[in-house]
């Protein structure tokens with residue numbers, strides 16, 4: 001794996017390409033970018049055929065131990081790794097993370113030697129030995145090291161934060177040792193985890209110590225939406241990325257809102273987990289925020305979301321500066337519309353005028369509203385298609401803005417039209 005940076009904007013934003021990904025080095029991924037979010041190797045609601053009908057899906061697929069851990073025996077029996085087990089994943093890079101970013105897990109279950117993940121059958125306690133046995137059965141290309149990440153809750157003491165950094169470094173050393181001696185994990189990259197809660201010194205110590213180890217990249221944990229004020233997050237992420245080597249990717253866990261993504265890209269983050277479109281789909285929402293920064297008046301308004309913004313503005317829907325922003329991952333955000341609302345019952349327009357996705361080309365908001373209120377499974381399928389496309393389009397626009405020095409324009413566009421002022425969420 002090699003990270004080629006074509007541009008580093010003052011302040012920290014990085015534009016580049018991760019090359020030579022996968023065991024044969026045949027894949028690449030543009031950064032800033034996101035991973036493909038899955039449940040046990042499948043994008044929720046979508047079959048592999050439907051997924052591949054979407055253009056430009058990310059080349060790195062995220063699977064989580066919380067989904068895989070309870071199938072360890074089956075995978076060990078299968079012997080050929082998760083990619084082959086989940087048919088259709090043959091041509092992708094597999095990244096294995098500890099937790100599912102869309103499902104917060106209960107706290108209070110870590111010890112000096114173990115962490116816990118929650119599968120459909122309940123809690124599974126992992127020692128480093130069990131964690132590494134799982135990785136050997138999954139055979140990922142990248143995987144997150146075992147980590148004690150329980151410091152994002154409010155009122156976590158400094159002592160507890162320090163302990164989480166120490167534990168996470170000890171877990172990393174144990175994982176690196178087992179990794180070195182494992183034939184099944186030959187060629188795989190281990191991502192070290194930076195912890196430290198909201199304590200600046202601990203964040204810096206965690207980053208420095210992790211950077212001394214032979215890791216392929218870094219996971220920035222404990223910054224998830226709802227865990228801290230956006231301004232504090234940006235400040236801490238900036239301090240962390242300054243300590244990390246330039247030539248290795250930084251993956252931020254648990255952050256997916258467009259405004260937060262933009263702020264964290266500015267703080268030096270390269271990769272994100274793309275669980276946000278899934279959360280929006282689950283609440284019957286369609287992403288409709290605008291990321292069109294085209295200065296050409298002929299083309300202005302043709303990008304996904306442009307017309308919707310005007311409609312939403314006219315309807316008084318758009319979030320205005322000064323409006324309160326809801327906390328956490330589960331609340332509706334200003335970047336989406338809720339198609340369950342009765343106002344869409346006779347709205348015969350596309351979800352987003354000008355969007356080229358299958359859903360917008362073929363269906364109306366009224367039809368989606370009907371599918372949602374009658375609990376038809378197709379609603380999730382169509383919304384997931386659109387939301388995935390829209391989110392990928394946003395990352396494309398983000399890279400374009402970095403390449404053309406128009407990041408401030410994109411930020412203004414996002415915050416004034418269906419966006420929210422950076423750092424206002426808690």
Ligand SMILES: [Zn+2]
Nearest residue numbers: 355357360386
């Ligand atoms: Zn669409």
